[in-house]
Amino acid sequence: MDSKVFNQGLLDFLAASPTPFHAVESMLKIFTEHDFKHLKEQDAWNLEPGKYVVTRNDSSIIAFVLASDKNDVIARSGIRMVGAHTDSPALRVKPNPDIEKKGYLNLGVEVYGGVLLNPWFDRDLSLAGRVTYTDDTQTICSTLINFETPIASIPSLAIHLDREANSSKTVNPQTDLPPLLMKQSKTSTLKTFNQVLQRQLKQSKDISSDKILGYELSFYDTQKPAIVGLEQEFINSARLDNLLSCYVGMKALVESDGSQFCLLVCNDHEEVGSASAEGAEGPFLKSVLERTIPDAETRFRAIAASMLISTDNAHGIHPNFSDKHDANHGPILNEGPVIKINTNQRYATNSETAGFYRHLCEKNNIPCQTFVVRTDMGCGSTIGPITAKEIGVKTIDVGVPTFAMHSIREMAGTEDALHLNLSLKAFYNYTGTI
Numbered sequence: 001m002d003s004k005v006f007n008q009g010l011l012d013f014l015a016a017s018p019t020p021f022h023a024v025e026s027m028l029k030i031f032t033e034h035d036f037k038h039l040k041e042q043d044a045w046n047l048e049p050g051k052y053v054v055t056r057n058d059s060s061i062i063a064f065v066l067a068s069d070k071n072d073v074i075a076r077s078g079i080r081m082v083g084a085h086t087d088s089p090a091l092r093v094k095p096n097p098d099i100e101k102k103g104y105l106n107l108g109v110e111v112y113g114g115v116l117l118n119p120w121f122d123r124d125l126s127l128a129g130r131v132t133y134t135d136d137t138q139t140i141c142s143t144l145i146n147f148e149t150p151i152a153s154i155p156s157l158a159i160h161l162d163r164e165a166n167s168s169k170t171v172n173p174q175t176d177l178p179p180l181l182m183k184q185s186k187t188s189t190l191k192t193f194n195q196v197l198q199r200q201l202k203q204s205k206d207i208s209s210d211k212i213l214g215y216e217l218s219f220y221d222t223q224k225p226a227i228v229g230l231e232q233e234f235i236n237s238a239r240l241d242n243l244l245s246c247y248v249g250m251k252a253l254v255e256s257d258g259s260q261f262c263l264l265v266c267n268d269h270e271e272v273g274s275a276s277a278e279g280a281e282g283p284f285l286k287s288v289l290e291r292t293i294p295d296a297e298t299r300f301r302a303i304a305a306s307m308l309i310s311t312d313n314a315h316g317i318h319p320n321f322s323d324k325h326d327a328n329h330g331p332i333l334n335e336g337p338v339i340k341i342n343t344n345q346r347y348a349t350n351s352e353t354a355g356f357y358r359h360l361c362e363k364n365n366i367p368c369q370t371f372v373v374r375t376d377m378g379c380g381s382t383i384g385p386i387t388a389k390e391i392g393v394k395t396i397d398v399g400v401p402t403f404a405m406h407s408i409r410e411m412a413g414t415e416d417a418l419h420l421n422l423s424l425k426a427f428y429n430y431t432g433t434i
Contacts, residue, residue, distance in 0.1 A: 234333065
């Protein structure tokens with residue numbers, strides 16, 4: 001596939017997915033368009049060979065292709081698994097957010113995950129997420145909303161009032177980050193954030209809510225994803241970590257040949273530790289495997305014959321800060337997916353899983369690289385070690401090299417997403433022993 005066509009699909013997906021809820025909604029739509037049957041966790045499952053998709057909490061999703069329902073075949077061939085996460089660092093609106101000062105309405109926010117805070121200033125922000133409410137009949141309902149247009153901003157303090165801003169800028173998330181939502185006029189009917197939400201439900205969904213019961217709403221930058229660079233060699237977008245991997249894994253699964261038992265899991269809450277019912281440390285994947293392979297002996301044998309490729313973005317070597325990398329392990333954008341290694345098990349890669357993936361890439365003429373963090377620096381982690389611990393599957397951590405990870409706008413190479421997609425498709429179609 002041409003990288004321009006592939007990347008346009010990626011950009012469209014990123015733009016349509018400002019929150020984990022919207023990402024799962026987008027993925028579910030694409031999977032069902034490709035004839036994946038939508039399973040509900042509360043229903044009985046009577047599975048035969050075919051394609052299936054299931055969600056949890058509207059923010060995590062598992063899709064799989066069951067190539068055979070014969071226990072001996074499943075036990076021998078195992079499962080080709082790919083993992084990613086749907087959440088990204090963000091600013092989440094607090095339950096009682098209204099901050100009224102000098103005639104302005106600001107909203108109190110909570111920092112979700114390891115946000116790089118400074119880039120959030122002076123951006124055109126919108127708001128999206130899930131709202132729970134009672135309708136006119138007192139029925140409890142939930143729906144997704146997206147304001148889409150810019151409705152807020154976090155203005156910087158002028159340099160004249162903060163002469164040290166360029167030398168010692170610090171951000172207090174409690175006092176510096178509340179986004180400015182509106183100037184409260186005497187004639188306005190909107191006085192509180194709850195009233196704003198009720199109006200939005202009416203205008204965008206034709207929902208007349210009796211009462212707002214709760215919400216999970218995130219601010220996001222309205223600047224669209226874009227291809228940039230003199231030679232159009234870079235992708236700039238919010239939420240590349242890790243919606244890029246979600247899209248790449250989804251495309252690989254829907255385009256796989258269906259000959260193998262293949263699975264994609266995209267968990268929420270990776271950025272805050274994965275300890276939730278729908279996170280990688282929760283039981284979602286385990287329960288799907290137990291229901292898909294009810295016979296315990298077959299399931300244990302299948303997992304022993306399986307492998308998980310955990311796909312989460314890697315740190316590309318930044319040309320302005322190259323000393324932050326080990327000189328022998330600095331991934332370059334547009335030079336292929338990165339095998340991520342950490343001897344302290346922050347990544348789950350070992351010599352066998354790395355060898356398998358490197359061999360797979362070589363056989364399919366796909367470039368790949370290796371990342372190891374500097375020995376005197378700490379190392380982040382992924383769903384890879386957590387999933388490996390929870391279900392006992394051999395695992396490798398890979399990802400595309402990225403700049404500005406956890407910023408409001410990140411950068412990746414235009415060739416790397418397609419390279420990762422091709423490697424995952426080759427993995428899904430692999431007929432040999434893993």
